Amino acid sequence: MRVSFNVNGEDVTADDVWPGESLLYVLRERLGLPGSKNACEQGECGSCTVYFDGVTACSCMIAAGQAQGRTVRTVEGLAEGTGKGTERALGTVQEAFVEAGAVQCGFCTPGLLVQTDDLLERTVGAGMPAPGDAEIREALAGNLCRCTGYEKIIDAVHLAAERRAEAGSGA
Amino acid sequence: MAVTTRTVTDLSSTTKDGVGASPRRPDGTLKVTGEFAYSSDMWMEDMLWGATLRSPHPHARILGIDITEALKVPGVQAVLTHEDVPGEKHYGLEHQDQPVLAFDKVRYKGEAVAVVAADHPETARRAMERIRVDYEVLEPISDSRRAALDPDCPLVHEPGTIPEHPEYNQRGNRLRYQPVRTGAFTGAAGSVERESGILERLRAEADAVVSSEYEVGMQDQAFLGPESGMAVPAEDGGVDLYVATQWLHVDQRQIAPALGLPQDKVRLTLAGVGGAFGAREDLSMQIHACLLALHTGKPVKFVYNREESFYGHVHRHPAKMRYEHGARADGTLLYATAEIIVDGGAYASATPAVVGVASSLGIGPYEVPNVLVDAYGVYTNNPPCGAMRGFGAVQACFAYESQMDRLAEELGMHPVDLRIKNAMSQGSRIITGQEIDMPLPMAEMLERCRDLPMPPERGELADPADLRTLPGGVAGTTHGEGVVRGVGYGLGLKNLCFSEGFDDYSTARVRLEVMGGEPVVLVHTAAAEVGQGLVTVKGQIARTELGVEKVVIAPSDTQVGSAGSSSASRQSYMTGGAVRTACASVRAEVFALARERGLVPEGIADTDLSLSGGKVVSATAGALVSLADLLGDSAQGGTVVEQTREYHHRPTEMLDPKLGQGASHTQFGMCVHRAVVDVDVELGLVKVVALDAVQDVGKVMHPQQLLGQIQGGSTQGLGLALMEEVQVADGQIRNPSFTDYLIPTILDTPPMRIEVLEHPDPHSPYGLRGAGEPPTLSSTPAIVAAVRAATGRALTHAPVRPEDIVGIDL
Numbered sequence: 003m004r005v006s007f008n009v010n011g012e013d014v015t016a017d018d019v020w021p022g023e024s025l026l027y028v029l030r031e032r033l034g035l036p037g038s039k040n041a042c043e044q045g046e047c048g049s050c051t052v053y054f055d056g057v058t059a060c061s062c063m064i065a066a067g068q069a070q071g072r073t074v075r076t077v078e079g080l081a082e083g084t085g086k087g088t089e090r091a092l093g094t095v096q097e098a099f100v101e102a103g104a105v106q107c108g109f110c111t112p113g114l115l116v117q118t119d120d121l122l123e124r125t126v127g128a129g130m131p132a133p134g135d136a137e138i139r140e141a142l143a144g145n146l147c148r149c150t151g152y153e154k155i156i157d158a159v160h161l162a163a164e165r166r167a168e169a170g171s172g173a
Numbered sequence: 174m175a176v177t178t179r180t181v182t183d184l185s186s187t188t189k190d191g192v193g194a195s196p197r198r199p200d201g202t203l204k205v206t207g208e209f210a211y212s213s214d215m216w217m218e219d220m221l222w223g224a225t226l227r228s229p230h231p232h233a234r235i236l237g238i239d240i241t242e243a244l245k246v247p248g249v250q251a252v253l254t255h256e257d258v259p260g261e262k263h264y265g266l267e268h269q270d271q272p273v274l275a276f277d278k279v280r281y282k283g284e285a286v287a288v289v290a291a292d293h294p295e296t297a298r299r300a301m302e303r304i305r306v307d308y309e310v311l312e313p314i315s316d317s318r319r320a321a322l323d324p325d326c327p328l329v330h331e332p333g334t335i336p337e338h339p340e341y342n343q344r345g346n347r348l349r350y351q352p353v354r355t356g357a358f359t360g361a362a363g364s365v366e367r368e369s370g371i372l373e374r375l376r377a378e379a380d381a382v383v384s385s386e387y388e389v390g391m392q393d394q395a396f397l398g399p400e401s402g403m404a405v406p407a408e409d410g411g412v413d414l415y416v417a418t419q420w421l422h423v424d425q426r427q428i429a430p431a432l433g434l435p436q437d438k439v440r441l442t443l444a445g446v447g448g449a450f451g452a453r454e455d456l457s458m459q460i461h462a463c464l465l466a467l468h469t470g471k472p473v474k475f476v477y478n479r480e481e482s483f484y485g486h487v488h489r490h491p492a493k494m495r496y497e498h499g500a501r502a503d504g505t506l507l508y509a510t511a512e513i514i515v516d517g518g519a520y521a522s523a524t525p526a527v528v529g530v531a532s533s534l535g536i537g538p539y540e541v542p543n544v545l546v547d548a549y550g551v552y553t554n555n556p557p558c559g560a561m562r563g564f565g566a567v568q569a570c571f572a573y574e575s576q577m578d579r580l581a582e583e584l585g586m587h588p589v590d591l592r593i594k595n596a597m598s599q600g601s602r603i604i605t606g607q608e609i610d611m612p613l614p615m616a617e618m619l620e621r622c623r624d625l626p627m628p629p630e631r632g633e634l635a636d637p638a639d640l641r642t643l644p645g646g647v648a649g650t651t652h653g654e655g656v657v658r659g660v661g662y663g664l665g666l667k668n669l670c671f672s673e674g675f676d677d678y679s680t681a682r683v684r685l686e687v688m689g690g691e692p693v694v695l696v697h698t699a700a701a702e703v704g705q706g707l708v709t710v711k712g713q714i715a716r717t718e719l720g721v722e723k724v725v726i727a728p729s730d731t732q733v734g735s736a737g738s739s740s741a742s743r744q745s746y747m748t749g750g751a752v753r754t755a756c757a758s759v760r761a762e763v764f765a766l767a768r769e770r771g772l773v774p775e776g777i778a779d780t781d782l783s784l785s786g787g788k789v790v791s792a793t794a795g796a797l798v799s800l801a802d803l804l805g806d807s808a809q810g811g812t813v814v815e816q817t818r819e820y821h822h823r824p825t826e827m828l829d830p831k832l833g834q835g836a837s838h839t840q841f842g843m844c845v846h847r848a849v850v851d852v853d854v855e856l857g858l859v860k861v862v863a864l865d866a867v868q869d870v871g872k873v874m875h876p877q878q879l880l881g882q883i884q885g886g887s888t889q890g891l892g893l894a895l896m897e898e899v900q901v902a903d904g905q906i907r908n909p910s911f912t913d914y915l916i917p918t919i920l921d922t923p924p925m926r927i928e929v930l931e932h933p934d935p936h937s938p939y940g941l942r943g944a945g946e947p948p949t950l951s952s953t954p955a956i957v958a959a960v961r962a963a964t965g966r967a968l969t970h971a972p973v974r975p976e977d978i979v980g981i982d983l
Contacts, residue, residue: 020295036214037207041397041447042479046911049397077207092205100201103877106885107704108204109397109447115205135924136641143920146911148397148448149704151884152919154877 007069009033010079016066025064026050029076037077037112041146048145051113052076058120077112080119094169095119098162099155106149114145118159122166129170132163188786191717192939195877198709199726200702211445212417213476215403220472221250223458223465224297226287226304227484228279231315231519231554231904232329233308235277238287242303248296250469252304254287257464260433266423266455266559268335268348271520273431273460279308280329280519281556282905283484290465290473313554313904317516318493320346320551329519329552340830341525346552348517349525351532353604353833356508356543362831368545372497375508375543379499383579387496387572388970390898391516392489392889394561395916398447400485401476404462411438412463417446419453421699422735431460432467439463443729449703450889451560451740452486455522483909487522487559488899490515490550492531492568498541498576504586504594508543509536509576513569515558517550522559524550529673529828530565533605533837537573538597538615538666544604546833554904560740562889563667563949570665571893571971574954578661578961588662588958589623603666605828607836611871611942612932615664615843618867621928622662622845628863628924631658631851644851644858646920655855657983658862661958663846665950669943670743670839673827677743680734681711681751682727684815685719685759685800686807692787692800694719694756697727700736700748705945706878707744711752713875718756720784721800734819742842742943745874750938751820758816760784763803766812772798823936840934844868844947846887846955849923852963854983857975859895859960861923864952869930871942876929883948884925890952892917894960895972 005028006015016032026043029035029052038061039049045063052061053075061074081090092100095118105111121141125133133141138159147155190196203209240252255262255276262276263269275286287304291297312327319326329346337343342350354362357375361367376382402416411434418424421441429439446453458475465473477485495512513531517524532548561567581591596615602608631637631653640647644656671677682697694715702708712724729736736748764782767773767789773782774794781792788799805811826835849863864887873879896915900907908914933940953971961968964978 020293022295030214031216034216035207036211036216039211039397039447040213040399040476040478042911044479044910044912047397077205081206092202096205099205100197103195103881105198105201105204106706106881107396107398107446107448108200108209109211111204112207136639139919140641140647143918146397146916146918148395148450148889148916149885150881151886151888151925152922153884153925154881155919 005066005070007072007074009074010076019066021067023066024062025066025069026061028066029061035076035078039109039112041109048113049110051116053116058117077115080115094165095162098158102154102158102161104150104154104158110145110147114142114155117142117145118162122163126163126167126170132167188716188720188722190713192713192874195875196709198706199712200708209445211398211447213399213401215415215444215474217472220474221290221292221469222294222297223462223473223475224289224301225285225461226301228282228284228286230279230308230310231282231313232311233279234311235275235279236307236309239305243300246296246300246303248292249289249300251290251465252287252300253464253468258431261430264427264431264456265520266522267525268521270330270335280554288461288465290469315553315555315904317514317551317553320553321514321549329554340827342830348521348550348552349528351528351548351828351833353532353544353546355604358543358545359832375499379507380502381580381583382499383576383583384497385969387494387575389492389568389571390972391491391901392561392893392897393899393914394450394452396448396450396452399477399482400457402444402458402462403472403474404466405472406466406470412466413440414459414463415442415444416459417444417453419449419701419703419740420738421729421731424456424459425731427456428460428463432463441731443701446701446703449739450562454560454738454740455487457485479911480909483906487557489561490517490527490558494572496572496576498580500580504584504591506539506541506595509541510545511535513548515550516553516555518553518555518557520557522557527565529837530668531569532833533828534566534666535569536604537570539595540597540601555901556906563946566665566667567950570950571954574663578958589619593619605837606834607838609841611934613843614869614930614932618845622847622867625847625865625926628849644853644860650856650858651853656851656853657963658851659959659963661848661955661962663951663955663958664843665947667842667947667950668838669842670741670746670822672825673837674825676821677737677747678819678821679736679747679751680819681755682733682817683755683759684813686813687801687804687811688807690801691723692721694721694724695727696724696752697733698736698748699729699731699733700744701729701739703739705882706875707748709878710745710749710874714749714752715756718753719760720786742945745941746937746943747820751818753938754820755816755818758818759814762814767798767803840937840942842942842947844951846951848955848959850956850959850963852960852978854964854978854981857979861891861956864891864923865926866948867928868947869932870944871934872931872940873929874941879944880927882945883927886945886948887925887952888917888922890949891956893971894953894956898972
């Protein structure tokens with residue numbers, strides 16, 4: 003079957019899609035967007051988290067056909083400006099994760115970045131206070147990380163929230 | 174010649190981002206943009222998908238395999254069985270005992286029987302459904318104690334499968350039996366009767382005796398990046414393999430013979446590794462992908478899904494242990510005995526080495542004059558077990574630390590005081606007779622850990638009714654009724670680097686040249702970056718040693734000599750040592766060149782010279798020349814200085830097979846943990862409130878990454894304490910998914926305060942100690958001790974299960 007949708011601002015079409023394929027498979031194997039990760043492919047680990055019509059979801063749990071006509075944003079769409087990957091400036095959350103040491107093997111990172119971006123959009127991005135530890139833990143509870151013990155991830159979220167709040171207030 | 178010339182005086186800056194700083198990971202940007210190419214991200218236009226048909230039985234005879242119908246599935250390019258393996262039919266890390274593809278028999282559920290290459294994963298799956306394998310199902314041998322001790326137990330492998338290794342005391346299903354005897358037990362070794370006599374006498378002499386059985390469950394490494402990679406056939410008849418592994422050269426050594434190819438025709442490049450923790454020491458899809466690529470002439474990609482991953486790699490050995498400790502009234506240990514049985518499953522993997530660690534460190538870092546340890550590693554029809562962070566020391570640590578707590582309780586002592594009373598220190602000898610010839614400030618670490626600030630009591634919280642602070646969290650299972658708090662301590666001693674006579678050297682190639690007027694260093698090793706941050710540390714060492722800020726880390730591949738494995742907490746030590754040694758050779762060549770050019774004044778020795786801020790500097794005469802001027806731009810015929818060096822640690826010895834004596838270890842590391850837990854004794858839920866640690870690392874190479882190692886290791890220990898166990902019944906894994914095998918989430922993981930000590934090891938580069946494993950040992954017993962303190966239950970099984978801690982009258 004043919005599936006057309008918008009990913010990271012670009013209209014794309016995938017042909018010869020087997021109906022059993024997931025959105026994750028289509029992104030990774032048909033559209034050259036392997037940033038979303040295939041750690042469990044059963045909706046438990048959060049590594050494949052994308053924005054699906056603006057709502058975060060595990061792309062492994064979305065059938066390819068369900069993406070028809072929808073808008074998807076992946077980790078590849080988090081950087082700022084235009085161009086491909088490293089040609090663009092890192093987004094606030096991406097920058098904070100590298101700086102805070104929240105990245106080790108990095109396989110959980112794309113999902114955590116999308117989920118963190120969403121948390122910050124809903125809090126500091128909406129004029130609300132920066133999330134505290136307990137709120138961060140609740141928001142990221144669906145994203146498994148095996149390397150870090152999460153401490154540096156929490157540091158990274160605080161750092162990103164602080165910077166986004168500063169940017170938002172025009173400071 | 175357009176060489177940028179600079180006067181030496183305007184280059185006064187020292188080199189930043191060297192050893193001890195926390196520069197950013199060189200792979201960090203790619204990892205946060207999604208562009209970092211993990212092994213499962215490999216993609217080529219004409220690639221095929223590989224898939225593996227696995228045995229549904231833990232033990233069965235293969236009567237026949239019929240692939241006819243599978244080959245008829247449109248889109249299928251190849252179906253291969255053991256008959257298609259052109260070279261060696263077996264492979265293995267230590268013993269070559271595992272079939273590339275099963276023949277005659279399968280020995281565990283999930284064993285690879287056939288492989289398929291097809292145009293789509295679904296096509297491959299359909300083809301596998303059409304492969305007909307006739308099995309005669311056999312009774313699985315699933316009880317590790319029986320396999321170790323019952324001489325009538327049927328054999329998992331035919332006699333002669335693995336070579337005789339007299340030092341391992343092999344017999345029946347025993348892959349290795351390692352006794353350790355010290356003190357009064359030494360003279361009685363070999364006589365069960367005399368040993369029991371001595372034990373009786375010691376028991377009578379002791380004021381307190383505690384004994385118990387302990388079990389540690391099978392833990393899964395649960396790396397997030399599944400087994401995967403791509404094999405690409407080459408024009409020379411060889412193959413190029415892009416794979417996530419821990420040790421490229423040991424893979425190459427096993428793959429090439431199976432393919433019937435010389436090693437230089439099997440070239441490996443490290444693809445991005447999504448975590449390892451020991452699970453990538455053994456081969457998974459490597460040979461299969463190469464076989465299919467060579468057979469079809471096309472690139473073949475394998476990606477295991479999570480369920481297959483549970484069958485696709487070895488796990489932490491489950492252990493059954495019996496311990497007894499006797500002490501005098503003041504807490505002084507008099508004797509200790511231990512029987513440790515680790516279940517190696519169907520194939521040997523690293524089991525003999527795991528037994529070597531479990532036995533030698535079986536009693537922990539405590540001064541005990543009389544010791545009797547019997548450690549066994551056995552074959553069964555359970556899933557194969559091998560390396561996981563902590564490697565045999567984890568299992569023993571849970572038992573000996575639990576024993577120390579029982580003893581403290583029996584004697585009415587504080588658990589920290591009892592440990593300090595019997596603590597080892599520099600100059601102590603572990604039970605193998607090996608001297609700890611490096612700092613071991615165990616008593617100080619215990620005191621520091623005990624004195625760390627405690628988290629607030631529940632009543633002191635801003636809102637004690639906030640569900641997020643309670644076991645079970647926002648699920649609202651409790652509002653604080655039935656919640657009790659406990660505090661526990663744990664510590665562990667871990668050997669670092671490979672042991673028992675193994676020369677696990679590393680190799681580094683370092684090149685210094687000037688490009689565009691700027692000195693640049695290239696560091697090339699075969700070491701596997703698995704997430705730990707070795708790529709950062711290699712760059713830091715090059716900056717510190719060569720005084721050059723711009724360092725390029727070349728991809729790891731087999732075009733340079735072996736780096737050994739990214740395991741045993743050894744890469745900063747070994748590959749760090751190799752990079753440092755190669756840098757020293759480069760530096761010496763630069764000094765020689767400066768002398769040749771007359772730039773070093775008479776009477777100034779090399780020991781007076783250093784490279785700093787991109788120039789040659791004399792401690793007495795100041796800056797002598799910039800590297801840019803000395804070497805000249807390499808594009809314009811300038812000098813390129815390149816050196817390749819191997820680094821070896823000091824030699825170690827095998828343990829002797831009768832008394833378990835010998836200096837078997839390279840280095841020792843230690844971590845001390847204090848855990849604070851809240852337990853809901855009505856529902857059997859535990860919330861770890863704090864998990865604080867003190868660790869001595871000799872020298873901090875990268876403060877930020879170090880904390881990441883200690884916190885990550887502590888969290889894997891938390892998983893083993895409270896939730897992680899691969900449930901195996903009659904050889905079948907019952908929970909091969911992240912739905913049923915739980916690893917700690919961010920909600921399960923507490924804040925972790927880490928105090929780091931730096932007592933340098935005189936034998937290692939920079940005085941550093943491997944840091945990744947020790948916290949994984951100590952956090953498990955600390956947490957279980959805290960749950961014991963809260964519940965009063967004995968808790969002899971790790972992980973603690975909900976049913977172990979309910980039904981308690983408060």
